[in-house]
Amino acid sequence: MNAAALIGHDPGWLIAVKGLIVFVLCVLLTLMSVWGERRIVARMQMRLGPNRVGPFGLLQSLADGVKLALKEDLIPKAADRIVFVIAPVISATTCFMAFAVMPLTGEVNLFGHKTVMQLTDLPVGVLYVLAIASVGVYGIVLAGWSSGSTYPLLGGLRSSAQVISYEVAMGLSLVAVFIYSGSMSTSDIVAAQHKWWYAVVLFPSFVIYAISMVGETNRAPFDLAEAEGELVGGFHTEYSSLKFALFFLAEYVNIVAVSSLATTLFLGGYHALPGLTFTEHWLGGWFCMVWFFAKVIGFFYLFVWLRGTLPRMRYDQFMKFGWKVLIPTSLLWILVVSTLRVMSARGEPRVLIAAFTFGIVLLIMAATSLYERATRQGNVEGLPDSSAEPSFPVPHVQGINRVESNNG
Amino acid sequence: MFNMSLQVGSTHTPEAVLFWVLAPMAVLAALGMLLVKKAVHSALLLAWVMITLAIFYIAEDALFLGIVQVVVYTGAVMMLFLFILMLVGVDSSDSLVENIKGQRPASILAAVGFGGLLISLIGRAISSHDSVGLSIVNTDGNVQAIAQALFTQYVWAFEVISALLIVAALGAMVLAHSERKHLSQRQLSVNRFRQGSLADTAGLPASGVYARHNAVDVPALLPDGTPAPSSISATLAARGDIIATAPFELQIHEAEEN
Numbered sequence: 001m002n003a004a005a006l007i008g009h010d011p012g013w014l015i016a017v018k019g020l021i022v023f024v025l026c027v028l029l030t031l032m033s034v035w036g037e038r039r040i041v042a043r044m045q046m047r048l049g050p051n052r053v054g055p056f057g058l059l060q061s062l063a064d065g066v067k068l069a070l071k072e073d074l075i076p077k078a079a080d081r082i083v084f085v086i087a088p089v090i091s092a093t094t095c096f097m098a099f100a101v102m103p104l105t106g107e108v109n110l111f112g113h114k115t116v117m118q119l120t121d122l123p124v125g126v127l128y129v130l131a132i133a134s135v136g137v138y139g140i141v142l143a144g145w146s147s148g149s150t151y152p153l154l155g156g157l158r159s160s161a162q163v164i165s166y167e168v169a170m171g172l173s174l175v176a177v178f179i180y181s182g183s184m185s186t187s188d189i190v191a192a193q194h195k196w197w198y199a200v201v202l203f204p205s206f207v208i209y210a211i212s213m214v215g216e217t218n219r220a221p222f223d224l225a226e227a228e229g230e231l232v233g234g235f236h237t238e239y240s241s242l243k244f245a246l247f248f249l250a251e252y253v254n255i256v257a258v259s260s261l262a263t264t265l266f267l268g269g270y271h272a273l274p275g276l277t278f279t280e281h282w283l284g285g286w287f288c289m290v291w292f293f294a295k296v297i298g299f300f301y302l303f304v305w306l307r308g309t310l311p312r313m314r315y316d317q318f319m320k321f322g323w324k325v326l327i328p329t330s331l332l333w334i335l336v337v338s339t340l341r342v343m344s345a346r347g348e349p350r351v352l353i354a355a356f357t358f359g360i361v362l363l364i365m366a367a368t369s370l371y372e373r374a375t376r377q378g379n380v381e382g383l384p385d386s387s388a389e390p391s392f393p394v395p396h397v398q399g400i401n402r403v404e405s406n407n408g
Numbered sequence: 409m410f411n412m413s414l415q416v417g418s419t420h421t422p423e424a425v426l427f428w429v430l431a432p433m434a435v436l437a438a439l440g441m442l443l444v445k446k447a448v449h450s451a452l453l454l455a456w457v458m459i460t461l462a463i464f465y466i467a468e469d470a471l472f473l474g475i476v477q478v479v480v481y482t483g484a485v486m487m488l489f490l491f492i493l494m495l496v497g498v499d500s501s502d503s504l505v506e507n508i509k510g511q512r513p514a515s516i517l518a519a520v521g522f523g524g525l526l527i528s529l530i531g532r533a534i535s536s537h538d539s540v541g542l543s544i545v546n547t548d549g550n551v552q553a554i555a556q557a558l559f560t561q562y563v564w565a566f567e568v569i570s571a572l573l574i575v576a577a578l579g580a581m582v583l584a585h586s587e588r589k590h591l592s593q594r595q596l597s598v599n600r601f602r603q604g605s606l607a608d609t610a611g612l613p614a615s616g617v618y619a620r621h622n623a624v625d626v627p628a629l630l631p632d633g634t635p636a637p638s639s640i641s642a643t644l645a646a647r648g649d650i651i652a653t654a655p656f657e658l659q660i661h662e663a664e665e666n
Contacts, residue, residue, distance in 0.1 A: 080446075080448075083448075083449075083452070122471060122475075123471060123472075123549065123550065123551065124471055124472050124475050124551060127472070127475045127476065127479065128475050130479055131475050131476075131478035131479045131482070132478075134478065134479055134482045134483055134486075135459070135478065135482055137486065138455065138482070138486070141486065141489065142452070145448060145489075160486055160489075164483060164486065164487075167483075184551065
């Protein structure tokens with residue numbers, strides 16, 4: 001029985017229980033990940049990080065949450081009151097919705113019912129996640145606009161432009177997965193990876209997705225919407241108390257959500273690492289959840305690692321990277337993938353497929369080397385001709401009047 | 409999963425409840441969109457209308473259409489939102505004064521005409537075809553059926569519309585784009601040294617005469633003893649608030665004599 005059929009037999013109360021489990025897991029994971037992020041970043045910066053509240057400081061984020069809730073709740077005079085209140089609610093509700101389609105386990109026994117740990121299995125599950133993400137941006141944009149203040153507005157506008165452009169790249173990177181698995185349902189995609197993970201088969205897609213998921217969640221080095229050096233706190237500058245806590249929660253749940261999607265689409269979902277498949281039957285199938293969250297936490301570590309390593313990008317570089325590098329690359333990759341797919345579906349000989357792949361690789365190498373040569377010789381745009389005699393006296397040393405301009 | 413509404417003309421209770429809760433909200437939001445004063449609020453209400461429509465599609469077993477509705481239209485409304493912020497301004501509400509003559513009757517005429525067109529087209533599509541039923545159409549799956557229709561039977565219309573949209577987008581870009589060349593700081597500094605005289609490359613001379621009078625209204629003295637007008641603010645010069653430099657000049661022959 002496949003996942004959709006199993007879920008179809010769930011009684012109403014079981015769906016409610018599953019929803020509760022997913023919700024509690026997300027909130028717990030948020031608490032743990034805030035703590036984890038602070039500890040890991042601290043280690044990377046030769047500090048200790050929070051270590052006072054509870055064992056290893058584990059309860060630090062809980063204490064912070066309580067503190068936030070007890071703070072005074074301010075609404076600025078210039079704010080648009082209704083939208084100001086709605087915005088954090090939109091952010092905090094939409095971020096949980098993506099988990100409805102994430103398959104966390106295979107077939108398990110939950111209170112005497114045979115089911116899978118997945119709320120619902122839509123035939124267009126991945127598109128649903130994208131749709132939810134695009135609604136989630138409204139929270140940020142509306143928060144920026146309704147604050148009635150300059151920095152939040154700039155932060156909100158930045159983040160909307162950012163999320164829209166990186167969602168295009170993200171959607172394109174998923175197309176190759178759809179083509180290969182022949183389905184847009186999360187459980188089918190997981191099932192289609194039983195032999196090879198798509199992170200291996202569709203490596204360029206995986207890289208593009210991994211980059212755009214950082215852009216999509218407004219995280220460093222792409223956290224331009226809340227660049228504290230430029231915009232104070234960005235879109236949430238005017239927010240305090242529980243409303244701010246909601247944004248905070250939404251950010252971390254979103255990280256877990258995009259990591260879960262990455263796990264599901266590229267790392268074989270809840271399946272064990274190759275060679276360890278016998279562990280999938282432990283605890284009556286529930287052990288799969290350990291694998292799933294291990295992979296998710298791996299992605300989360302990547303997020304923290306990026307934050308600890310890379311400086312924030314400049315806004316125009318960031319946009320240029322999205323539109324001029326990620327999107328064209330993924331379009332080309334889709335072209336290659338679909339050609340390969342059609343070739344193998346038609347039963348073309350392997351030699352032809354290999355030759356095609358080799359030809360593509362050669363073409364890419366030629367293009368990059370040509371591009372590199374062109375940029376090395378090219379002058380910086382807008383400069384006068386460097387070969388002209390300068391109007392000021394220079395000593396007669398050969399080549400002195402040629403100003404090196406490689407990295408303009 | 410979504411196996412409601414199999415027979416024409418019959419609705420199940422959940423679907424009816426969904427409809428009667430959401431439909432009034434959608435209609436109210438649509439009316440509010442027209443009546444609300446702030447442009448951003450009306451964009452928000454539009455987004456809400458789009459989302460309720462998506463929910464209706466999903467309830468009618470058009471899952472793919474519903475999801476795509478959310479993806480596409482929330483993105484589109486977001487664009488609208490940005491345009492409002494950029495064109496109208498952050499906190500100004502729409503002015504209700506007509507700028508273009510006869511715009512109101514023309515727009516009413518266009519709206520009525522478009523409505524009539526839609527009604528007649530949909531009416532013709534419904535009346536001239538017998539419906540075969542959803543389950544027969546979706547035998548290969550909903551997405552596959554839509555793809556089949558879109559890329560075989562309607563591929564020409566699809567391509568024409570996409571070309572039209574691309575032309576519109578390009579046109580908007582050409583109209584909005586202004587060719588303005590920005591030189592970077594680096595280019596500016598290189599230009600400063602390469603072109604023109606070197607006199608100003610390190611900045612304009614500072615005002616005042618060394619050790620005698622350092623106020624901003626006293627021009628600096630050049631090496632040949634003449635005052636440098638570029639060392640004084642143009643505003644002061646225009647006002648005539650400049651002190652003559654002559655008293656502060658070093659009298660060379662005097663110095664030699666003493």
